[in-house]
Amino acid sequence: MPHSAKITQSVEKKFAKKICVFLLLWLTSYFIYAQEAITHPSAPPDSAKKKTEIFFSFDARNSFVANKDVRIGGAKIGLEFRDKYRFGLGIYAMDPPIFSQVLLNKGTASEELYIYRIEFSYFGIFAEYVLFSNRKWEFSAPVIFGIGETRLFRSKDRNAKIWETRPKMGVNLIEASITGHYKIVYWLGVGGGFGYRNASTDFALLKEHFDAPIYIMKIKLFIGDIYRHWKKRKE
Numbered sequence: 218m219p220h221s222a223k224i225t226q227s228v229e230k231k232f233a234k235k236i237c238v239f240l241l242l243w244l245t246s247y248f249i250y251a252q253e254a255i256t257h258p259s260a261p262p263d264s265a266k267k268k269t270e271i272f273f274s275f276d277a278r279n280s281f282v283a284n285k286d287v288r289i290g291g292a293k294i295g296l297e298f299r300d301k302y303r304f305g306l307g308i309y310a311m312d313p314p315i316f317s318q319v320l321l322n323k324g325t326a327s328e329e330l331y332i333y334r335i336e337f338s339y340f341g342i343f344a345e346y347v348l349f350s351n352r353k354w355e356f357s358a359p360v361i362f363g364i365g366e367t368r369l370f371r372s373k374d375r376n377a378k379i380w381e382t383r384p385k386m387g388v389n390l391i392e393a394s395i396t397g398h399y400k401i402v403y404w405l406g407v408g409g410g411f412g413y414r415n416a417s418t419d420f421a422l423l424k425e426h427f428d429a430p431i432y433i434m435k436i437k438l439f440i441g442d443i444y445r446h447w448k449k450r451k452e
Contacts, residue, residue, distance in 0.1 A: 270441035303345040310338040339365025361392040
């Protein structure tokens with residue numbers, strides 16, 4: 218088996234193990250919550266009306282990639298269960314691209330210095346547990362399992378008009394964070410948070426760049442509340 222194929226399989230196995238661990242933790246918390254609900258069936262009558270809701274939010278985040286502060290814009294949509302659990306999908310892209318210097322064949326007669334331009338985007342599945350919530354404030358712990366792709370270009374001159382296109386590289390990642398928001402009006406909230414991103418890839422340069430802290434700024438639309446407000450006005 219080629220060496221590169223072995224590395225890829227190793228990365229995939231490590232990433233699969235991480236996903237299994239996170240899913241196990243989330244399933245454990247779910248069953249604990251379910252057991253509490255059975256043991257203490259004293260929920261208010263209105264809780265049955267809010268078992269499941271659709272929600273949407275912009276999910277911009279900043280991170281340190283290649284020692285630079287970069288913005289990763291995105292949005293996510295999903296379902297909320299019992300005001301406590303959220304699951305859904307998100308899509309993200311880094312803008313603008315980052316640049317990184319790489320010295321190839323170091324210490325040899327063919328040593329060359331290249332500048333790599335890196336573009337990055339990813340698709341994510343997320344799970345989120347609400348830690349605290351009241352009428353205006355909320356704090357939660359989201360985890361994103363992402364499958365991404367980097368587009369690589371290189372040149373010896375950063376101002377070059379034509380860059381050599383390199384093969385695309387896949388990046389699997391896990392982002393864990395703590396976030397919070399403040400509800401300004403019934404349909405709109407603003408918030409932020411912090412966390413860490415762990416990347417799995419067989420390209421050392423990308424691993425080095427994308428393993429990094431993240432901080433989050435977001436605008437949240439409360440679609441469920443918008444719908445209930447609209448429905449109430451029609452009645």
